[in-house]
Amino acid sequence: MVKRIRVAVVAALGIATLVAGPVTAASAGTNIVDPAVSSVSVNPNPIVVKGSETVKVVFTAETKDNASKVTGVIKPELGVETSFELAKDADLGSGKARWKYSKDFNRQSAPIKWTFRAVVGNTTPVSTEFSVKQVYETDFDDIAAAPSVVDEGEWVTLSGVLRQNGADGWAVVPNARVHLAFRPLGGSYSRLPGSVETNGQGKFWLKARASKSGHWRAEYDGSPTRLGAKSETDRVDVRAKARSSRIVGFGAGPGWVTEGDRLSVRGLLQLDAQHGWEGYRGQKVAILFRADGSSRWDQVDSGWTNRDGRFDVDVTARRSGHWRAEFRGADGVKGSSSDTDHVTVRKPEPAPEPERAASRVIGFNASPEPVRYRKYLTFTGKLQVDDGGWEGYRAKVSLYFKATGSKKWRYVKVTTANGSGKLYAKTLAYGSGYWKFVFKGDDDFYGDSSRSDYVKVRR
Known part of the structure; x- marks a missing residue:
């Protein structure tokens, strides 16, 4: 009779248990219970670190059941986790609360996926993923514009090296497109047509024709992982385009003379002026001579042009050969050379001179x-x-x-x-x-x- 009663009690207890609901993980003998954290978030997400700046990131968790302490953990996809305590930020009523923790991310933060999880006591943690993106700063080195002085319309070459300050420090940037910009004296910068890519060593060469004096620089627009940059400037001075000169009407005479006689070497130096060729006054002209059988020209004298651009220089005839005149240029004027003229020089005839008529x-x-x-x-x-x-x-x-x-x-x-x-x-x-x-x-x-x-x- 007693045994039947015990069996009936156990059966009654089993029925009561089934009516009470399902068995929880805790009642089954484990440490996992329903989470006390209702939600977590990371702001901003993704975290974009630009150059050397620091980004403040806020980790938030909302709880229920009157939680008194919230522990947070962040861990990179490949790396060691870091734990911290969140501070209560606000009561939301009915036992709910908001908790926050802020942390600085910088250039040393790995640009990969991360996980943030928050937990109260031995309840089940709640987690979310966030990502870190690094946008590295860039800069130019060894900027130089050459030549530093050019004639109007000649080529200027700007060269340099593009680098980025990455996770391992400064390194060259290959295959990046670089643009050329110019600022005339007293003006502002404007980008010129055309661009080039850096080579495997991050070097580049940009070319353009110079029309005005001013400053030249390189510009990089950046990429999803690199910031843009503008280089230091280098100045180039532009001279007015050099005008042409010419020597016309050149002659040395007489055409044959006796050794020791005087020759007259003459011609006209002209300048390509606004309205055509005109005499170029007050300029020095060199008189050159090349003896027959020689390839060497030697300067033997010089003269100055008169107000009409004419020059006339007396020289002593020593040997047969060619004569020419050379103008070596002036500020803003190109030099020029004349045609050649040959003079035959005879040795003096031995005395006595044969009888001649008048x-x-x-x-x-x-x-x-x-x-x-x-x-x-x-x-x-x-x-x-x-x-x-x-x-x-x-x-x-x-x-x-x-x-x-x-x-x-x-x-x-x-x-x-x-x-x-x-x-x-x-x-x-x-x-x-x-x-x-x-x-x-x-x-x-x-x-x-x-x-x-x-x-x-x-x-």
């Missing part, structure tokens, strides 16, 4: 008189020799000029008398003075000079 230059005339500046003058005359009586003679005769106030006759050009001895020459008039024909003589006849004829030049 010659004369007669009927010399220069016209018109007067003449306007840069108009043509015409010269006529006649060369005769005494060959049993005066008769015309075919030979070369030189024209000479002596400016008013000067004591020096200067060679101008050579002409040839025809079979009747008639002489004719013409040249442009640049200044008032005296003119004459000179026959230097030859093996058969002595030389002679005509009378001089004065011509006034009017401007």
Whole structure:
């Protein structure tokens, strides 16, 4: 009777247990119970760390059941976890509360997935994931614009190296697109067309034509993992485009002379001005000589151009060879060189000189008189020799000029008398003075000079 009653009590207790509800994990003999944390959050999420800045991150947990203490844990996907106590931030009523903890994230924070979990006592923790993204700072090194002084329209090259301050410190950035920007003096920066990628060592070279003096710099726009950057600047000064010069009408004469004779080397230096070629006054011109059989040019003298750009230099003839003039340039003006002119130099004939007959230059005339500046003058005359009586003679005769106030006759050009001895020459008039024909003589006849004829030049 007693045994039946015990069995009935146990059966009654079993029924009561089933009616009371399911068995919890705690009643089954484990330490896991329903969570007291109702929700967790991370703000901001994702955490974006830009350069060397620090981002303050707030970890929040909401609890129920009048929790008195909340423990938080954060752990990177690959790394060691860190625990902390959250502080109560607000009571939400009915035993609920909000808890918070703040932590600084910086460049040392791993840019991977993290987990945040919060727990009260031995209840089940509640967790959430968040991520950290690193946007590394960048900067330029070794910025240089070359050349530092250029002519207008010439190329300028800006070079440098792009680096980033990553998790392991500063390192070069390959395959990053870099742009070129320019600021004229007194102006503001503007980006120029075109860009280049850095090479495997982070180096780059950007080229553009220079039109104004100013400052040049490189610019990088950044990427999802790198901040943009602007380099330091380098200044380039731009000179006005150099104008051209030329030497025309160059000549050295007479065409053959005796060793030790004087030569006249002359020409016209011109400048490419706004309205065309014009004489370039007050400039130094070098006179160069290259002996026959030599490849070397030597400077033997120099002269200065007059107000019309003309130069006329007397030199001593020593050897046969070529002559030329060279202008070596000036500020904003390019240099130039003339054509060449050959002069034959003969050795003096040994004495005694063979007997020769007389010659004369007669009927010399220069016209018109007067003449306007840069108009043509015409010269006529006649060369005769005494060959049993005066008769015309075919030979070369030189024209000479002596400016008013000067004591020096200067060679101008050579002409040839025809079979009747008639002489004719013409040249442009640049200044008032005296003119004459000179026959230097030859093996058969002595030389002679005509009378001089004065011509006034009017401007």
